[in-house]
Amino acid sequence: MNTETLLYIILSGVIALLLALFQYKYRSKTKNIFLTFLRFLSLFAIFILLVNPKIETKQTYIQKPSLAIVLDNSNSINYFKQETEVKQLLSEVKSRADLSRKFNIDYFTFGKTLSKSDSLTFSEKQSNISDVFTQLQQIYTNQTAPTILVTDGNQTFGSDYSFVSKNYNQVVYPVVVGDTTAHSDLKIQQLNTNKYAYLKNKFPVEAIVVYHGQKNISTTLTVKQGDAVIFTKPLSFSKENTSDVVTFYLPANKVGVQTYKVHVNAITGEKNTLNNTKNFAVEVIDEKTKVAIVSSITHPDIGAIKKSIETNEQRQCDIISPGEFIARVNDYQLAILYQPDSKFKPIINALKQTPINTFIIAGTKTNWQLLNSENLGFKHDINNQTEAFQAQLNPSYSNFIIEDLAFSSFPPLKGVFGDISFEKNHSILLYKQIGNVITESPLLVTTENNGARNAVLLGENIWQWRAQSYLNSSSFNTFDNFTGKLIQYLASKKRKDRLVLDYNSFYEGSTQVILKAQYFNKNYEFDAREKLHIRLTNKKTQETFEYPLVLKNNYFEVNLSNLPPADYDFTVKTANSNLSKSASFKILAYNIEQQFLNADVTKLSQIATNSKGNLFFSSNYKLLFNNLLKDERFKPIQKTTKTTLPLINWKYLLAFIVFCLSLEWFIRKYKGLI
Structure with a gap:
């Protein structure tokens, strides 16, 4: 409390005393010291509220460090027959009162994602250890939280956790569960094939076979469709020659989903034979959608759209010039007209004579005078101004199923400023968003009239959307699926089903x-x-x-x-x-989860070393608890919080004023002074 406030308080006391004496010594016939004292207290409390001094309070408390117990809940723990060991470790932690006294203990389980829970089922079909470190880093920011990671270290999904863990600012103690003994093993490491094939063609299959062992061995790779063997190849491996890439071609003779089994014969004494077999399926189709991107300019959008379309093997996308398209117009089911200019006039006339659907992508180099004059069912304001538009999904769009790709996070597209009007029935898929304002102006529109389906996108630089989609989800799949559904809708001439x-x-x-x-x-x-x-x-x-x-x-x-x-x-x-x-x-x-033979001790040891922790095994995890209790890095911290509260917020003072005034009134009433 500063000197000025203290002087005001003293002055308030003097004034309150003078007023109280004036009331009961000079004006009142009865001089009552108790009533004078009550009036003084009431006035002094009121003046104190006017001065409103600030009261500082200090509160000291002990903050214990947190201890994160992270348990692998995937099916591989069950496959390694380690569920008893993991549950026993969990039970031991819960029974240790000394750990509870030193730490605030949090329990987590993980499979594909991290959950705050201590319930174990060992039924998760995938393991994402990298997500563990990403999520815990957000939970324990600016805290001390040593982490016990109970797992076999085998990850089936996500980024490499040995790199992700480097950004985790806590000490990690991996507890290894699972077999750590090196066994001879033969497995199909990876199988690469297309999802689709075309009738009466051959499709490629690539099998990567890996051997772990010291002896020279021979085996046979066999491919079956049903009970029929359609491909075989002998393979040989040794300590030096540990892998082989087998590439072969299979015929697509029947339309529909065809299922195949790839198998390598087990070697003597092999412990895990589940990873010797892999199934795959290919959908055989008898037609292919051909899409043309017609452009007279070069732009990054063109390559991005082509890549996005051709992620679906059912589609072929060609980039051609306006002059070349005229000669091949009947080869395609869909024409993407990228920023049409004056060279597109013959193309537009040719498309009016053919049943080919179109997708017009407009931008800063689009000739809107040409498009407005060709009676395409829409007209756009003509000016030389450009503007950037972000996208907002129309949740009511129903021509096909589409999910929000976080369009609001995508970079803006660049297009011509102005409104567009449609003469035919149309559906808005994306609205324009300018800054933080979502407008009712369309950015991406589809039309469907008399069996013809067309679309118009009013902005360029869609390649940035594909790049941003990768940054958002670590994959191009979400954007490519969006493009694929739009292309599928536009390329189809089927009547809409209910x-x-x-x-x-x-x-x-x-x-x-x-x-x-x-x-x-x-x-x-x-x-x-x-x-x-x-x-x-x-x-x-x-x-x-x-x-x-x-x-x-x-x-x-x-x-x-x-x-x-x-x-x-x-x-x-x-x-x-x-x-x-x-x-x-x-x-x-x-x-x-059943494709692994051993626990991954190497990676778990690496994250322990990087975080200045230690690696333990399920057989000696009790040593870990003793280390945690003795480790000087995990001491409780004494913290002090300082709170400054204005006196006017102190409700008890108001109650005190009311009490004093009320008591004074009752005494005066009782004595007949009122």
């Missing part, structure tokens, strides 16, 4: 099995009031399953990841309109 399904023909056993659907009323408007359900039948066992589909934005969805690997026929039905659609898919039998 019940539309979105699913894959086959799923690997370690991935989520998600099926989506859309329902439209008779006016082809998305109807969220309808109820959908799916009925599935296992082709082999004839077992049936039935589930409802859950509404999500502008589509329905069901998660079928709990189904066992098999071939399934399914039917999606509507409850009220009696519409249905049937198809089939296959779930491949593959458990990636």
